[in-house]
Amino acid sequence: MMIGVGLTLPAHNLNVFNARRASFKCQKSPLNPTSRTHVSSASSTELTRETLSNLEKLLQKSNQPDPERVVKTSTSNGSIETKGKGLLEGLNLSRIWPEMKAAEEMSPRHLNRLQRLLSKTMEYSPRNNLGSRWREYHGCNDWSGLLDPLDENLRREVVRYGEFVQAAYHGFHSNPAMSTDEAPLPRHVALPDRSYKVTKSLYTTSSVGLPKWVDDVAPDLGWMTQRSSWIGYVAVCDDKREIHRMGRRDIVIALRGTATCMEWAENFRAQLDQIPESDDPTQRVERGFLSLHKTRGAHVPSLAELVVEEVQRLIEMYKGEPLSITITGHSLGAALSLLVADEISSCAPHVPPVAVFSFGGPRVGNKGFVERLNKKNVKVLRIVNNQDLITKVPGIFIGEKVQQQQQQDNPWTYSHVGTELRVDTKMSPYLKSNVDIACCHDLEAYLHLVDGYLSSKCPFRSNAKRSLAKLLHDQGSNVKQLYTHKALSLNLERDRFSFPMPSCLPSPSQ
Incomplete structure (x- = not known):
């Protein structure tokens, strides 16, 4: 079909147009990689991908004004x-x-x-004043009315406490080895919140051990088989402005997850033992967790002794001030957080309010242990990923409803403690729907999901602000290819990442 160009162009321009028209047939558009008019359906998707790639390059190289900008002009007939x-x-x-x-x-x-x-660029958002409601955010009402939809201030607090646990992980992996001949020296911990200062290092010791020949065979991996290991720290808010914002001086106890062979061995000791300080034989907790909590090392006291001594000292030091104690942990650290909360809730005549923020925590004890914590008014917020198997053990793999029915009469059945905030890996627009088990349990993945969580009806908010850099670094194989490829095009290759401390946003909300 011929186009009547003579009807639309002046005669003196017709020759020029015909000449240029012929040259157009031999050129390829930067947006269209092929000059063929018809393409097969089998290659259409590939061509579309290449078109998008070329379009993206064109947009990046262009110095023109924003292409989304809209300019409205009036036509001859008065329309816009x-x-x-x-x-x-x-x-x-x-x-x-x-x-x-x-x-x-x-x-x-x-x-x-x-x-x-x-990128690792931080986006700051204002931290609201919690002074009049800090007890509510600390769990005095079991976080009623704050979880669905998730309150912005609570989201910020939950992620902030998760970052304290990330600092515990980094503090261990930066120096995992521990001398067997002398007491450890004070350890430097790079905290994500500069308004806090570390006051005490915490250690756990396993009651089981491996034969000495294991260390002789693999001396470079001695820290994997050492019985005592650094597991976390105690920190206290020391900034007047932050104390005023929070409405009290906050004491944080942060505990990392499993890292050594001895800790893994303790994790599998799933028998329920009676709590030593309890006269009630129905109050039981997992043997391995209890061992790590109560066992003394050759040169360090037990975790229970260390944390009680430090909390008592801080309570006395800041006597007369409004105080709170917040215990936070991931995985094994989440389990030990409950035992620490039980220990310190009665370590002094007037103990400040105690709350636990746990991430990916397993079951720790039976119904008697749950009732024990409830009587002590320990508040627990459990952040749980639907796909995280660790949150379903120890215990048999049956439904939660069946577990609850058995707990009524069976003191040997495990039970979860506290209020639950449930997130879901599948709701993240950045993660694959078939992520592996490690990603479902990963702490950075947890913080990513919490930062994006809005409500059960809208699981991931569009204005989530947490950086994806560390998630891409730790779980790159579980991130959708669209974003991994985009990271490469932005020169953000994973091998260029170096994290002297967790890549976190100070207040990821709003």
């Missing part, structure tokens, strides 16, 4: 004509590739936001 409309919107790529929502995912505005999330 929109010029400079978003290029991606005009292409309507979502119809070509609906499963990707390309017009939304690849818009310049989205690319800028994605670049920030994939």
